[in-house]
Amino acid sequence: MSHRELDDMLGTRWRKPHFVTNPMLRWGLIAGFVAYLVAAIATIEVDWGRVYEGLDRGWQFILAFTKPDFVSRAGDIWEGLLESIVMTVAASVIGILISIPIGLGAARNIAPLPVYVICRGIVAVSRALQEIIVAILLVAIFGFGPLAGFLTLSFATIGFLSKLLAEDIEAMDRVQAEAIKASGAKWMQWINYGVQPQVIPRLIGLSMYRIDINFRESAILGLVGAGGIGATLNTAFDRYEYDTAAAILILIIGIVMALEYLSGVIRARVQ
Amino acid sequence: MPVLEKEGAKVWRRRTQGEALIRWFGWLIGVAVFVVCWQRISESTTWFFVWDAPRIADDIWTRATPPRWEYITQLGRPIWDTLNIATLGTIIALCLAVPVAFLAARNTTPSAWLVRPIALLIIVSTRSINSLIWALLLIAIIGPGVFAGVIAIAIRSIGFCAKLLYEAIEEIDQTQVEAISATGASRWQVMAYGIVPQILPAFAGVAVFRWDINIRESTVLGLVGAGGIGLQLSSSLNVLAWPQVSLILIVILAAVVISEWVSAKVRGAII
Numbered sequence: 001m002s003h004r005e006l007d008d009m010l011g012t013r014w015r016k017p018h019f020v021t022n023p024m025l026r027w028g029l030i031a032g033f034v035a036y037l038v039a040a041i042a043t044i045e046v047d048w049g050r051v052y053e054g055l056d057r058g059w060q061f062i063l064a065f066t067k068p069d070f071v072s073r074a075g076d077i078w079e080g081l082l083e084s085i086v087m088t089v090a091a092s093v094i095g096i097l098i099s100i101p102i103g104l105g106a107a108r109n110i111a112p113l114p115v116y117v118i119c120r121g122i123v124a125v126s127r128a129l130q131e132i133i134v135a136i137l138l139v140a141i142f143g144f145g146p147l148a149g150f151l152t153l154s155f156a157t158i159g160f161l162s163k164l165l166a167e168d169i170e171a172m173d174r175v176q177a178e179a180i181k182a183s184g185a186k187w188m189q190w191i192n193y194g195v196q197p198q199v200i201p202r203l204i205g206l207s208m209y210r211i212d213i214n215f216r217e218s219a220i221l222g223l224v225g226a227g228g229i230g231a232t233l234n235t236a237f238d239r240y241e242y243d244t245a246a247a248i249l250i251l252i253i254g255i256v257m258a259l260e261y262l263s264g265v266i267r268a269r270v271q
Numbered sequence: 272m273p274v275l276e277k278e279g280a281k282v283w284r285r286r287t288q289g290e291a292l293i294r295w296f297g298w299l300i301g302v303a304v305f306v307v308c309w310q311r312i313s314e315s316t317t318w319f320f321v322w323d324a325p326r327i328a329d330d331i332w333t334r335a336t337p338p339r340w341e342y343i344t345q346l347g348r349p350i351w352d353t354l355n356i357a358t359l360g361t362i363i364a365l366c367l368a369v370p371v372a373f374l375a376a377r378n379t380t381p382s383a384w385l386v387r388p389i390a391l392l393i394i395v396s397t398r399s400i401n402s403l404i405w406a407l408l409l410i411a412i413i414g415p416g417v418f419a420g421v422i423a424i425a426i427r428s429i430g431f432c433a434k435l436l437y438e439a440i441e442e443i444d445q446t447q448v449e450a451i452s453a454t455g456a457s458r459w460q461v462m463a464y465g466i467v468p469q470i471l472p473a474f475a476g477v478a479v480f481r482w483d484i485n486i487r488e489s490t491v492l493g494l495v496g497a498g499g500i501g502l503q504l505s506s507s508l509n510v511l512a513w514p515q516v517s518l519i520l521i522v523i524l525a526a527v528v529i530s531e532w533v534s535a536k537v538r539g540a541i542i
Binding site: 016036037040041043044045046047050051054055057058061082083086087089090093128129130132133136137140141142143145146147150216217219220223224227230233234237240245249252253256257260 | 301304305308309311312313315316317320321324327328331351352354355358359362395396398399400401403404407408411412413414416417418421464487488490491494495504508520523524527528
């Protein structure tokens with residue numbers, strides 16, 4: 001909007017300003033987007049006959065949610081769920097314990113440069129590799145079972161928590177930390193009384209959030225043989241036992257909701 | 272202030288004795304739970320494989336290096352499919368998430384008692400189930416292929432996008448909405464001129480952020496048969512073609528890094 005006088009604008013209709021002001025760029029973006037969309041949709045092969053046949057099965061699955069079957073496979077479901085929970089708890093504890101020193105190391109205002117580079121490297125690797133791929137490799141190395149799942153979740157937790165913790169430490173108030181240092185504190189005391197009180201509420205909140213994520217992820221690790229409820233769920237789908245699958249999904253959703261509620265309560269208390 | 276009498280002098284302490292006792296007890300329970308969990312994992316682990324792990328890892332490493340570079344010519348189409356799954360999935364998810372978000376936000380929902388809980392239930396249930404599980408389910412219903420991947424990503428993303436959007440809607444500046452409604456605007460006009468402009472930046476940010484996550488998730492959807500580069504990964508793993516596996520992992524890593532870079536750039540430009 002260059003210098004337009006009010007008089008010029010009188011009598012003309014007001015028009016909404018555009019989101020992207022440069023018209024060339026705007027139309028270029030729209031044209032490119034439409035071209036991509038056409039190309040993308042054209043290359044997707046959809047077998048509509050198969051989809052139509054499947055709709056019936058989809059409807060049965062939705063119906064299964066109205067009468068989930070918790071009973072007939074209760075043993076398998078319980079075993080799988082317990083294994084998922086066990087993996088989540090153990091991996092969260094170990095992951096959080098390891099991510100604290102790495103988080104300290106990845107904060108530029110605390111760590112010297114070599115430590116910073118190493119810790120940031122660990123964080124980057126852990127974040128770039130997805131849980132399921134890590135799980136495949138660890139299952140190949142350590143064999144089937146919850147140990148691979150536990151290691152996968154711990155590894156993923158380290159990347160997530162260390163990064164956010166380091167960012168929080170970097171954004172902390174320097175004055176408090178300096179005041180502790182000025183009182184002649186040693187390094188550990190400095191961290192303990194100058195840094196820790198500033199970041200602990202957020203660390204607890206993030207840890208709760210990560211426990212929530214870990215449980216959700218533990219539900220899929222079973223697909224590649226890393227233990228947990230995923231294997232049971234996969235079997236239920238393969239056998240078209242939709243009522244059992246629905247029961248498992250309802251349990252997962254219920255636990256996630258409970259965890260989310262719990263973490264909300266805890267976060268509200270510590271912050 | 273909690274103090275401890277020690278040889279007649281008062282020494283400062285952080286907590287009173289009662290508080291310290293409760294905390295100590297809490298830690299005890301926490302450690303006990305962890306030990307029980309660890310024991311369960313340990314019971315279902317074949318420790319021989321674990322002690323043998325370094326040798327196996329070394330073996331896999333020698334098999335996987337160097338990557339089979341010429342295999343990349345066969346990866347063009349899977350990468351394109353992966354990109355399409357992520358992009359189309361995100362677009363569909365956004366189209367569905369916007370109405371859900373408006374129904375879920377306290378200040379725009381038509382009925383806080385009837386509609387809002389339903390919208391929140393949609394958000395929680397789509398969010399708490401991983402896209403791999405959605406893919407598994409959709410493959411059973413509509414058959415394997417890219418289409419199942421697109422829908423799986425779309426369903427999984429609805430909850431995430433709708434949650435972030437409805438939080439943005441709840442945080443809008445109410446005075447602007449009042450100003451628009453004071454001009455005699457209808458409900459839809461208030462929406463278009465009072466609310467939408469305020470949440471547009473948040474919307475764009477959420478879209479790009481979710482697209483980035485979806486690129487990551489769509490790379491592994493093929494493991495269960497839902498198209499994309501994961502399909503190649505799974506078939507290479509099945510025939511133990513480790514040089515191909517390592518190449519695919521490098522490609523996935525590159526895709527993740529590039530998508531993160533793009534999303535960071537776009538978000539930086541918008542916000």
